[in-house]
Amino acid sequence: MLDINFIIENKKKVEEAIRNKGIKCDLKALLSADKERRSLLQKVEELNRKRNENAASMKPKGAKPDPRQIEEGKRIKEELAKLDPALREVEARFNDVMLRVPNVYSDDTPVGKDDSENKELRTWGKIPKFDFPAKDHLQLGTELDLIDTERGTKVVGFRGYFLKNDLARLHWAVMTYAFNKMIAKGYSPFITPSLVNEIGLTATGWFPLVKDQVYPVEDKFLSGTAEVALMGYRANEIIETKELPLKYCGFSPCFRREAGSYGKDTKGLYRVHEFWKVEQVVICENDLSVSLALFEELLHIAEEILQDLGLAYRVLAICTGDMGAGKYKMYDIETWMPSRKSYGETHSCSLLTDWQARRANIRYRASDGSVRYPHTMNNTVIASPRILIALLENYQQADGTIAVPKVLQPLMGGQKSIGA
RNA sequence: GGAGGGUUCGCAUAGUGGUCGAGUGCGCUUGCUUGGAAAGCAAGUAUACCGCAAGGUAUCGAGGGUUCGAAUCCCUCACCCUCCGCCA
Numbered sequence: 001m002l003d004i005n006f007i008i009e010n011k012k013k014v015e016e017a018i019r020n021k022g023i024k025c026d027l028k029a030l031l032s033a034d035k036e037r038r039s040l041l042q043k044v045e046e047l048n049r050k051r052n053e054n055a056a057s058m059k060p061k062g063a064k065p066d067p068r069q070i071e072e073g074k075r076i077k078e079e080l081a082k083l084d085p086a087l088r089e090v091e092a093r094f095n096d097v098m099l100r101v102p103n104v105y106s107d108d109t110p111v112g113k114d115d116s117e118n119k120e121l122r123t124w125g126k127i128p129k130f131d132f133p134a135k136d137h138l139q140l141g142t143e144l145d146l147i148d149t150e151r152g153t154k155v156v157g158f159r160g161y162f163l164k165n166d167l168a169r170l171h172w173a174v175m176t177y178a179f180n181k182m183i184a185k186g187y188s189p190f191i192t193p194s195l196v197n198e199i200g201l202t203a204t205g206w207f208p209l210v211k212d213q214v215y216p217v218e219d220k221f222l223s224g225t226a227e228v229a230l231m232g233y234r235a236n237e238i239i240e241t242k243e244l245p246l247k248y249c250g251f252s253p254c255f256r257r258e259a260g261s262y263g264k265d266t267k268g269l270y271r272v273h274e275f276w277k278v279e280q281v282v283i284c285e286n287d288l289s290v291s292l293a294l295f296e297e298l299l300h301i302a303e304e305i306l307q308d309l310g311l312a313y314r315v316l317a318i319c320t321g322d323m324g325a326g327k328y329k330m331y332d333i334e335t336w337m338p339s340r341k342s343y344g345e346t347h348s349c350s351l352l353t354d355w356q357a358r359r360a361n362i363r364y365r366a367s368d369g370s371v372r373y374p375h376t377m378n379n380t381v382i383a384s385p386r387i388l389i390a391l392l393e394n395y396q397q398a399d400g401t402i403a404v405p406k407v408l409q410p411l412m413g414g415q416k417s418i419g420a
Numbered sequence: 421g422g423a424g425g426g427u428u429c430g431c432a433u434a435g436u437g438g439u440c441g442a443g444u445g446c447g448c449u450u451g452c453u454u455g456g457a458a459a460g461c462a463a464g465u466a467u468a469c470c471g472c473a474a475g476g477u478a479u480c481g482a483g484g485g486u487u488c489g490a491a492u493c494c495c496u497c498a499c500c501c502u503c504c505g506c507c508a
Contacts, residue, residue, distance in 0.1 A: 038470085045470075045477045052477090055438065055489040065438095065488070073488025238467085363467090371467075 001358040002101055004034055013104045020111050020320035023102045023209075030097040036090045044083055051076045099208055102325035103355040109329055112319030118332070119319070124303065125312030127336050128394050136339030137392040138268040140402065141167060144419035146392075147269065159258070159272050163385060166418040170391065170404070171276070171384045173411035175251065178278045178305055178382035182249035185301060187280060190250035192229035195220050200232030203360030205326040205352075212259045226250030226279040227378045231360050234283065238371060239364040245284035245294060249381060252277065269385040270337075270344065278381035283362065283374045286354055291375035292329075295351045298379035299331050302347045305382060308407045311390050312336035314343050328353045333380075338393040346386055349379035 007014050008031065018025050054073050058065045110119045141147025146167035152160035163171050183189050197220055201207040204227055206214055215222040223229060230248050239246070254277050258264075265271035280301065282294050299315070306313045318330040329351040334343030354373035357363070364374050395403040402418040409416055 041477085042470075048477060051489080058438075058488075067488095070488045075488095077488070 001098055001355060002103065003358070004098070007101060008034075010104065014101065017102045017104045017320070021102050021105070021323065021325060022113070022321050023100070023325050025100045025102065026097060027101070030094065030101065033090055033094040033097065037087070037094050040083060040087045040090060044080065044087060047076055047080050047083070051080070099202070099359070100325070103328050103353060105320055105323065105327070106329040108317070109323070110317055110319040113321040115322045117319040118322060119317040121315045121317055121331070123312070123314040124307065125310070125336070127312050128338065130338070130396070132398045134338050134393070134396060136268065137389045140392050140396055143400070144402070146418070149268070156273075161269060161272060161385070163388070166415070167388060169412055170408065170418065171388060173408040174309070174382055174384060174387055174391070175276060175278060176411050177308075177408055179249065179251060181301070181305060182278065182280060182381055187247040187249040190226070190230065190248055192226040192250040192252045194223045194229075194253045194255065196223045196229055196232065197221070199235050199360070200228035203231040203235060203356055204228050205324070205356065205359070209325050213257050215255050215257055222255035223252065224254050224256045225277060226252040226254075227281055230279070230281040231356055231362075231376065234362050235360040237362060239283070239362065239374070241365055241367050244364060244374065245282050245290070248281045250279050250281065252279075254383075269389055272385065275383060275385060277383040279378060280381050281376070281378045283357070283376050285364070285366070286372045286375055288353075291351060291353070291377060295329065295349070295377050298377060299333075299349045302333055302349065302379055302381060306333065306335060309391070309405045311394055313346070324350070326352045326355045328355070335387070335390045336394060337389055344386070344389070346383060346390065347380040349377075351375070351377040
């Protein structure tokens with residue numbers, strides 16, 4: 001959410017964001033609703049003032065209230081009642097659009113329609129060359145009894161899967177490795193709820209913008225990322241400056257409907273409805289010089305982990321059309337996946353300025369005593385099973401086994417390879 | 421799932437129809453006092469919106485309702501606590 005006054009003062013910039021991000025949002029309707037709302041509010045406030053005045057003037061102890069004043073009170077009440085439906089209607093209309101107004105984007109964000117216009121910033125690592133017929137992760141996983149998608153489909157349905165045996169261990173190893181790394185970097189570790197109410201989903205922008213990606217469960221929802229719970233964590237609170245920046249990392253299962261992607265990535269573990277992720281979330285001062293620096297930190301931590309794992313990757317600056325309504329600036333990290341003969345998205349790093357904080361009503365007391373909305377940002381630390389695709393495919397050996405990256409070996413009981 | 425009790429300004433509490441956006445204690449801030457500190461004394465100490473300001477309006481878990489007037493009465497919901505049942 002943006003400040004309505006900011007929207008009014010920066011109408012051009014906001015319009016540009018709506019257009020270049022490809023968001024459906026009627027700014028005109030918002031501005032006219034705002035005008036109506038303000039003028040109605042003024043009338044209501046004036047009537048309230050009169051009502052309070054009238055009531056206060058007949059306070060005297062036990063004395064019989066003046067019938068004329070009671071009549072006056074009734075009259076005011078009736079007038080208020082007349083305005084009430086209109087005010088409710090216009091406020092609902094106003095709020096509805098407000099929740100759909102995208103954030104503006106940074107000057108260095110590439111303008112583009114879709115992911116084809118993202119900009120590669122850098123690459124790292126060596127793309128492996130195999131002197132034997134390389135297999136994809138599904139073949140490797142099935143042959144070595146590590147992945148069972150057939151029975152996964154039996155038990156779950158489309159996109160269902162089981163991770164088995166050493167791959168189940170590798171999953172925990174890489175999760176634990178990433179989690180420990182975050183703790184060492186000074187991030188507070190969380191195991192966050194995945195079954196959640198609307199508060200975090202609205203705060204992060206899933207609601208109402210991409211509500212169709214979220215599974216409902218009775219009166220609750222299955223969250224698509226720990227970011228949802230971590231943004232809800234401090235909702236409606238005022239944080240003391242000395243606490244900032246808040247550095248959180250959260251592990252949780254993640255659920256995504258993947259609505260509208262039925263034809264995409266139908267084989268293997270790339271696009272699934274249920275996965276696990278360690279996520280990093282930072283809440284900091286409303287100051288781009290602070291938040292941009294922390295934003296780079298989040299990116300570098302993720303890069304460091306991929307480097308530790310010895311996986312080749314590239315960093316992309318995400319263009320307006322691919323970045324999502326709330327984002328001010330966004331990077332993706334894509335990791336090399338031999339079977340795709342290209343990089344596949346494994347990390348997504350977003351800076352939201354105060355767009356989420358307003359929705360979550362998270363505020364902080366600045367050092368000058370004023371109350372402000374902080375900047376928030378988040379990035380993947382590690383997400384499995386997608387990262388397992390890269391590990392299986394990049395680390396496959398001529399003898400059909402899969403090597404375990406050095407840093408994960410201690411977490412696999414010293415095991416150096418899988419499928420031996 | 422059943423029965424009962426709660427939710428007030430950071431914390432603890434007072435407040436059962438008008439003088440209550442709301443008292444007291446603790447905490448915190450500032451000033452006085454002091455060699456310094458403690459104690460003591462004094463003042464201040466929620467948030468949002470409108471307004472240049474003075475000031476106004478709203479908010480006592482949330483949402484409805486009754487009333488000229490609601491923290492206070494009624495209804496619905498959420499959450500917390502106690503007891504019983506069930507259970508990973």
